Amino acid sequence: MRIETPYLLFLGDAADPLAAKTAAGIAQWRPENCLGQMRLPGCNADLGLPDMGIAEARAAGVRTLVVGAANRGGNLNEAWVPLLIQALEAGLDLASGLHQKLADIPALAGLAASLGRQVHDVRHPTGTFPIGTGEKRPGLRVLAVGTDCSIGKMYTALALEREMQARGMRATFRATGQTGILIAGSGVSVDAVVSDFVAGAVEQLCPANAPNHWDVVEGQASVLHPSYGGVTLALVHGSQPDALVMCHEPTRPHMRGLPHRPLPHLADCIAAHEAAARLTNPRAKVVGFSLNTSALSEDNAQRVLLELEERFGLPAVDPLRTGVGPLVDQLEEIEAHALA
Amino acid sequence: MRIETPYLLFLGDAADPLAAKTAAGIAQWRPENCLGQMRLPGCNADLGLPDMGIAEARAAGVRTLVVGAANRGGNLNEAWVPLLIQALEAGLDLASGLHQKLADIPALAGLAASLGRQVHDVRHPTGTFPIGTGEKRPGLRVLAVGTDCSIGKMYTALALEREMQARGMRATFRATGQTGILIAGSGVSVDAVVSDFVAGAVEQLCPANAPNHWDVVEGQASVLHPSYGGVTLALVHGSQPDALVMCHEPTRPHMRGLPHRPLPHLADCIAAHEAAARLTNPRAKVVGFSLNTSALSEDNAQRVLLELEERFGLPAVDPLRTGVGPLVDQLEEIEAHALA
Numbered sequence: 093m094r095i096e097t098p099y100l101l102f103l104g105d106a107a108d109p110l111a112a113k114t115a116a117g118i119a120q121w122r123p124e125n126c127l128g129q130m131r132l133p134g135c136n137a138d139l140g141l142p143d144m145g146i147a148e149a150r151a152a153g154v155r156t157l158v159v160g161a162a163n164r165g166g167n168l169n170e171a172w173v174p175l176l177i178q179a180l181e182a183g184l185d186l187a188s189g190l191h192q193k194l195a196d197i198p199a200l201a202g203l204a205a206s207l208g209r210q211v212h213d214v215r216h217p218t219g220t221f222p223i224g225t226g227e228k229r230p231g232l233r234v235l236a237v238g239t240d241c242s243i244g245k246m247y248t249a250l251a252l253e254r255e256m257q258a259r260g261m262r263a264t265f266r267a268t269g270q271t272g273i274l275i276a277g278s279g280v281s282v283d284a285v286v287s288d289f290v291a292g293a294v295e296q297l298c299p300a301n302a303p304n305h306w307d308v309v310e311g312q313a314s315v316l317h318p319s320y321g322g323v324t325l326a327l328v329h330g331s332q333p334d335a336l337v338m339c340h341e342p343t344r345p346h347m348r349g350l351p352h353r354p355l356p357h358l359a360d361c362i363a364a365h366e367a368a369a370r371l372t373n374p375r376a377k378v379v380g381f382s383l384n385t386s387a388l389s390e391d392n393a394q395r396v397l398l399e400l401e402e403r404f405g406l407p408a409v410d411p412l413r414t415g416v417g418p419l420v421d422q423l424e425e426i427e428a429h430a431l432a
Numbered sequence: 433m434r435i436e437t438p439y440l441l442f443l444g445d446a447a448d449p450l451a452a453k454t455a456a457g458i459a460q461w462r463p464e465n466c467l468g469q470m471r472l473p474g475c476n477a478d479l480g481l482p483d484m485g486i487a488e489a490r491a492a493g494v495r496t497l498v499v500g501a502a503n504r505g506g507n508l509n510e511a512w513v514p515l516l517i518q519a520l521e522a523g524l525d526l527a528s529g530l531h532q533k534l535a536d537i538p539a540l541a542g543l544a545a546s547l548g549r550q551v552h553d554v555r556h557p558t559g560t561f562p563i564g565t566g567e568k569r570p571g572l573r574v575l576a577v578g579t580d581c582s583i584g585k586m587y588t589a590l591a592l593e594r595e596m597q598a599r600g601m602r603a604t605f606r607a608t609g610q611t612g613i614l615i616a617g618s619g620v621s622v623d624a625v626v627s628d629f630v631a632g633a634v635e636q637l638c639p640a641n642a643p644n645h646w647d648v649v650e651g652q653a654s655v656l657h658p659s660y661g662g663v664t665l666a667l668v669h670g671s672q673p674d675a676l677v678m679c680h681e682p683t684r685p686h687m688r689g690l691p692h693r694p695l696p697h698l699a700d701c702i703a704a705h706e707a708a709a710r711l712t713n714p715r716a717k718v719v720g721f722s723l724n725t726s727a728l729s730e731d732n733a734q735r736v737l738l739e740l741e742e743r744f745g746l747p748a749v750d751p752l753r754t755g756v757g758p759l760v761d762q763l764e765e766i767e768a769h770a771l772a
Contacts, residue, residue, distance in 0.1 A: 371656055
């Protein structure tokens with residue numbers, strides 16, 4: 093099920109830019125899909141897009157209103173429902189990455205059904221998934237992995253896709269979380285899939301493809317994460333990656349939300365992910381590091397990246413500071429070997 | 433939610449003993465909970481329990497009718513519904529391990545609700561689960577792991593519990609699959625839990641306990657299984673086992689249902705499970721092997737067990753042929769060290 097584009101990004105009364113980070117991610121990575129933003133009084137986020145009402149958005153060609161801001165708790169503000177009704181009546185679909193499902197709000201679900209409109213609750217997978225088989229599929233795949241959650245895997249995958257496409261490589265971002273799905277227009281929130289079917293859902297997400305096509309798969313969590321390691325392992329097995337990129341934040345003191353749990357050592361984290369990946373792709377290897385060095389000065393960031401490169405003999409980048417070119421060089425080498 | 437005992441085991445028109453294997457497992461491991469069996473014309477299974485009708489079962493003190501036989505596909509035979517209605521009306525609860533939910537049959541769900549009776553679809557978890565934390569809990573835990581699915585993990589765990597209790601140790605079987613849940617009267621089908629919550633569900637299943645109490649946790653699949661490895665990893669992380677028992681079937685030619693996939697080498701399988709388990713319990717170790725040697729002659733079985741013992745320096749048993757005493761010896765040593 094694809095989400096129809098272009099989008100109107102609904103920011104609600106986002107208290108600060110962070111509350112609108114889903115919308116900001118879409119605007120950053122798919123500006124061509126974002127015709128406007130809609131802000132309510134008190135909104136403190138601004139994506140620099142044209143402010144539009146629903147009628148104006150419809151006239152401009154918008155197909156879907158995206159709820160791109162959240163209250164604490166991931167709930168929908170009840171005051172927004174009349175606006176969403178208005179959007180459906182104007183002929184727009186709705187999409188949301190919130191925990192609370194739009195489809196569970198009877199006024200929206202009933203109206204959408206009667207109008208033939210779609211309501212996409214992207215955090216909640218629909219449809220059925222096969223059981224994974226682990227059989228090797230044609231095509232190439234790169235998966236972002238990491239030392240923790242929320243450490244730059246989606247950003248890294250999107251930066252890889254952009255650079256690969258700029259070089260003329262065939263690359264498709266494959267989304268495994270709600271923001272990624274809204275960016276890509278399709279995908280599956282793997283952490284919300286029943287555990288038996290996660291590997292199979294990922295196999296379906298990045299199916300057999302041309303020998304020179306790359307699936308650039310968004311990662312989740314870490315196989316060394318005590319809460320979500322099982323999600324990650326199924327994602328690693330199902331995506332059967334040829335290449336892994338290790339994402340890391342060098343100043344994070346402990347795993348997010350787990351103050352008793354330090355981040356794993358990078359060497360252990362590489363070994364664990366490579367071992368896991370080789371079950372379904374014996375050629376899997378970590379090809380480099382993608383760091384979020386935003387907490388470091390330019391000098392310190394360069395020093396950290398250089399140290400990693402020397403220690404592991406692999407390229408280390410910050411997608412924002414340095415770009416991901418050296419990682420894509422590695423992928424080009426893998427592609428050349430695979431096609432040789 | 434506990435399933436009330438004792439049980440009447442409903443075998444339906446099971447085509448052969450294998451079709452009634454759920455009921456057979458309950459009768460084998462919890463004979464004290466099984467007052468009778470109920471068989472329909474054409475049933476080719478017989479557990480050796482008294483044959484009873486519903487009124488007779490009720491008079492004998494039965495609290496729950498257990499649907500312990502399946503058609504192909506895990507569906508309920510429609511012809512059984514009137515009998516299940518009769519059971520509810522007689523005051524019995526219902527429990528089923530089938531894929532198809534009894535609670536989805538309106539005639540049953542409505543009647544049960546109006547009568548205040550419980551309908552347990554044990555393959556389908558209910559309630560909410562926490563996110564796992566990986567924090568160490570008091571108490572001791574042993575987890576059955578293995579080289580494949582359906583390779584004796586439940587049987588091994590139940591045999592361990594029985595032997596441990598016979599020695600006066602404090603041991604509680606913790607069920608993670610549908611047959612195990614019907615045997616134990618409670619538990620959680622981890623493969624049907626949303627992937628984000630599997631580790632947390634397992635943490636809840638074997639919570640903090642007395643320092644000398646053992647949770648004997650039923651395993652599922654294998655971290656080296658390409659379809660279900662994620663389920664297993666979450667189970668390993670959540671159960672934070674002090675001891676692992678490696679289950680294996682020495683004649684199986686390939687993973688069940690995956691003819692392209694040989695079973696992993698035992699040394700690799702030990703290393704993978706120990707590495708996984710040490711994330712949440714640094715003392716985790718494989719303490720021995722539990723083999724299903726039913727396909728081997730007595731001589732060959734003894735030879736295979738002896739070879740394993742010599743190769744790995746760990747005890748190797750077949751629960752059915754040799755008992756699990758040597759494995760429990762290992763657990764007693766771990767307990768002595770832990771309490772020292």
